[in-house]
Amino acid sequence: MENYTDAAESRFDDLNAFIKEERKVGSIHMGGIYIECLLKGMICMSHSVTDSPNPTKWIVDGREVTRPSHVLHSRIFENLLEPLYDDMPDYIIDALDYIAQPAGINYIDYRYIPEDTIDRTMYDHWMEQFITLFNYLDQKKHEI
Numbered sequence: 001m002e003n004y005t006d007a008a009e010s011r012f013d014d015l016n017a018f019i020k021e022e023r024k025v026g027s028i029h030m031g032g033i034y035i036e037c038l039l040k041g042m043i044c045m046s047h048s049v050t051d052s053p054n055p056t057k058w059i060v061d062g063r064e065v066t067r068p069s070h071v072l073h074s075r076i077f078e079n080l081l082e083p084l085y086d087d088m089p090d091y092i093i094d095a096l097d098y099i100a101q102p103a104g105i106n107y108i109d110y111r112y113i114p115e116d117t118i119d120r121t122m123y124d125h126w127m128e129q130f131i132t133l134f135n136y137l138d139q140k141k142h143e144i
Contacts, residue, residue, distance in 0.1 A: 001051050004041035011037050024118040025110050031130050032072070032107025035099055038137055040068055043080045046144045070108040072100035084140055095133040102126050 011034040018026035043049060043060070050059045057064045060080060068076045073096050078085045088096075100107060103122060 001044075001049065002040075004037045004044055008034055008037035008041050023115065024123040025113050025115050027123070028102055028118070028126055029107060029110035031126070032070075032099055032110070035072055035096075035133065035137070036068075036070060038141065039072065039077055039081065042084065042137075042141055042144050043068070043077075045141075047080060070106065072107075073097055081144075084144065088136075092133060092136045095129040095136075098126070098129040099133055 011030055015027060015030040015034050018030055047060050048062070052059050052064050052067075054064070056067055058067050059065075065080070066076055068074065068080075073093070102110075105113065
């Protein structure tokens, strides 16, 4: 079973390196991966989670469920992190949706985007949304 909590911390370090070097595409890509690892880590902290023999499934609290994918705002996250999503204000949902698909492209697919296609305005908006989501999740992870 992956250690998503430690992975999230490592991806956050990677994200900060991209931000420091003003690598917009890397920041967007790594920021999404950080949020993904953080959410999966929160699931593992709040439930008993083990791998299933089926690689697309997890065993969560004794039930086999679909393993969360690279879709940050999905039914599986909502179900397994119900207290988090039930309380989530609209502006946080908007930030999560934007981090998941900045400019309509899934964050995971930014690995294929050339650096010069991301303008400063779009990147600044992404950063604002990321900070908003980061602050919210950083507070909530301590409550789970």
